[in-house]
Amino acid sequence: MSDNKKILVTGSDGQLGKTLQKRCSGKYGFDWIFLPKEKLDIIQADEIQAAFKKYNPKFCINCAAFTDVLKSENQPLLAFKTNVEGVKNLTRVCNDYESILIHISTDYIFDGTKKRPYLENDKANPLNKYGMTKYLGEKYVVENAIFGYIIRTSWLYSKNFGYNFYRNILRAASNGKEIKVVKDQYGTPTNTEKLADFITKIIISLPKKGIYHCAGEEVMSWYEFANKIVEENNYSNKIIPVSSQSFGVKRPSYSPLKNTEI
Ligand SMILES: NC(=O)c1ccc[n+]([C@@H]2O[C@H](COP(=O)([O-])OP(=O)(O)OC[C@H]3O[C@@H](n4cnc5c(N)ncnc54)[C@H](OP(=O)(O)O)[C@@H]3O)[C@@H](O)[C@H]2O)c1
Incomplete structure (x- = not known):
């Protein structure tokens, strides 16, 4: 690899960005540059150009995204600008600077009709605007x-x-009340620390370009996940299973991810 060891992280004030800062900053022989939205708005192509001109990063990890599923239904234009136009802007500038783009995506690109965890080459069919x-x-x-x-x-x-x-769930549990949680959607909860380590592995090992899944090992429903969180933190709240039909946005009922590539 070249001598350029700079990694630029966009959206660095989000949960993944902050985890990368805590876990990776100054490590692995790389020079990590973390830019929150206030310093680099990916919708603004000129801001990306300026950042790349200043830092000339070898890698760009895109943690910037419009991630609120419900708000994406009500503010589709902003979701589109961030998750599509912003990503196009980043891709173009990465190409110009010969930088390696690491972009994070989601299980919500799938429709949830499979009976086994989704693999990297399964067909996408998003159900909601965020997923699209x-x-x-x-x-x-x-x-x-x-x-x-x-x-x-x-x-x-x-x-x-x-x-x-x-x-x-922790916040609700600390209030001592019953908590209503969806019982009929299944996924693979993924700790940001696991994902941060996976991203680092990609940067160090540089496997062939393409799509990779990184998700937790256990398949569970939101209801089961809530019970786990409450138990793990020694609370005793009653968790009440409810149907997802009482919640507005359509989400995949089964979207666990399986990594088959590395
Ligand atoms: N959260 C999940 O359950 C989940 C599941 C699967 C995949 N993912 C994907 O994982 C990645 C990281 O998600 P996360 O959970 O860390 O998200 P997050 O906590 O919502 O962080 C996203 C960050 O991006 C920033 N941002 C929004 N618009 C931006 C823009 N135009 N330019 C620059 N920054 C912008 C946000 O700032 P503001 O908050 O100030 O807007 C926020 O700091 C995303 O690609 C997401 O789609 C997330």
């Missing part, structure tokens, strides 16, 4: 990045950072 924007973003990378990786993950959570299911 993420699918279009990853498709652009696959078709246009000279050197790009897509890492799909599922039900991402950090115990320490951000707004996620794990921390929401």
Whole structure:
């Protein structure tokens, strides 16, 4: 590999970005540069150009995304601009600078009709606007990045950072109340630390370009996951299983991911 050891991380104030900062900053012989949205808005092509001109990174890890599934239904244009246009902007500048793009995608590009965990080459069929924007973003990378990786993950959570299911359940549990949780959607909860380590592995080993899945080992429902979180933290709240039909946005009922590539 060349002497260029710079890694630029976009969206660095999100849960994955913060986990990468905590876990990887200054490590593995790389020079990590973390840019939150305030310093680099991926919708603004000129801001990406300026950042690449300044840092000339060998790698760009795109942790920036519009991740709120419900808000994506109500603000589809912003979701599209971030998850599609922003990703196109990054891809083009990575190509210009011969940088390796590592882009994160999601299990929500699948429709959840399979009876076994999804593999990297299974067909996408997103059910909601968030899933569609993420699918279009990853498709652009696959078709246009000279050197790009897509890492799909599922039900991402950090115990320490951000707004996620794990921390929401903990917050609710600390109030001592009953908690209603969806029982009929299954996935593979993935700790951001596992994903950060997987990304680092990709950067160090540089496997062939393409799509990789990185997800937790256990398949479970949100209801089962909530019970696990409550038990793990020694709370005794009652978790009440409810049907997903009472929640507005359509989501895949079964979207565990399996890694078959590395
Ligand atoms: N969370 C999940 O359950 C899950 C599951 C599967 C895949 N993923 C994927 O994993 C990746 C990381 O997700 P995450 O959970 O870490 O998300 P997150 O916590 O929501 O972080 C996303 C970050 O991107 C920033 N951002 C939004 N628009 C931006 C823009 N135009 N330019 C630059 N930054 C922007 C956000 O800033 P603001 O908050 O200020 O807008 C936030 O800091 C995403 O690609 C996501 O689609 C997530």
